[in-house]
Amino acid sequence: EVQLVQSGAEVKKPGESLKISCKGSGYSFTNYWIGWVRQMPGKGLEWMGIIYPGDSETRYSPSFQGQVTISADKSISTAYLQWSSLKASDTAMYYCARRESTTATTFFGYWGQGTLVTVSS
Amino acid sequence: SSELTQDPAVSVALGQTVRITCQGDSLRNYYASWYQQKPGQAPVLVIYGKNNRPSGIADRFSGSSSGDTASLTITGAQAEDEADYYCDSWDSSGSHLVFGGGTNLTVL
Numbered sequence: 001e002v003q004l005v006q007s008g009a010e011v012k013k014p015g016e017s018l019k020i021s022c023k024g025s026g027y028s029f030t031n032y033w034i035g036w037v038r039q040m041p042g043k044g045l046e047w048m049g050i051i052y053p054g055d056s057e058t059r060y061s062p063s064f065q066g067q068v069t070i071s072a073d074k075s076i077s078t079a080y081l082q083w084s085s086l087k088a089s090d091t092a093m094y095y096c097a098r099r100e101s102t103t104a105t106t107f108f109g110y111w112g113q114g115t116l117v118t119v120s121s
Numbered sequence: 122s123s124e125l126t127q128d129p130a131v132s133v134a135l136g137q138t139v140r141i142t143c144q145g146d147s148l149r150n151y152y153a154s155w156y157q158q159k160p161g162q163a164p165v166l167v168i169y170g171k172n173n174r175p176s177g178i179a180d181r182f183s184g185s186s187s188g189d190t191a192s193l194t195i196t197g198a199q200a201e202d203e204a205d206y207y208c209d210s211w212d213s214s215g216s217h218l219v220f221g222g223g224t225n226l227t228v229l
Binding site: 035037044045046047050059061062095097100102104105106107108109111112113114 | 163170207216217222223
């Protein structure tokens with residue numbers, strides 16, 4: 001069974017750093033792209049970026065380039081999303097999701113349960 | 122702003138048919154995928170590609186596409202279909218993914 005299990009909720013202060021994780025199991029972690037998606041309170045889904053753990057190729061949304069870092073450790077089947085200096089506006093639910101590919105299209109077939117990040121002084 | 126445009130809210134009477142649309146130039150070249158999200162839950166894929174349903178998704182959900190518009194149709198909407206629905210696809214450059222703004226579906 002494919003599973004993406006994310007790390008637990010975090011409460012941080014502005015300016016602090018943070019790294020959240022997404023551990024894949026039940027499949028070959030290196031063969032599928034993992035994406036990160038932000039959902040601010042009461043708002044829609046926003047694609048942040050995506051990584052291919054096999055070779056660590058990473059693509060960022062222009063909106064998030066330079067604001068976050070996406071990485072992966074294939075030895076432990078885990079992808080990461082990190083901030084060096086959090087802002088209150090980073091308060092959101094963050095989802096990881098596995099990108100599937102067919103000959104015709106791609107889509108997020110499996111999702112993690114989400115990690116709630118709260119940034120408040 | 123999103124390169125994929127959805128109506129913010131749509132309503133449907135119980136048992137009736139509803140179409141939720143997603144418009145964007147990139148949809149002329151790429152299929153949209155559709156996700157259902159209920160309050161407090163992670164999104165769930167309901168339609169991908171031309172018109173494919175993942176295992177476990179009711180057959181009242183279907184997808185279609187014409188020109189720059191992709192559509193998700195629910196034939197015989199049920200109370201449990203009340204949720205937010207999002208489309209996603211590649212942007213016009215084909216390098217970045219993008220979500221539509223989401224449609225809140227109310228089943229009356």
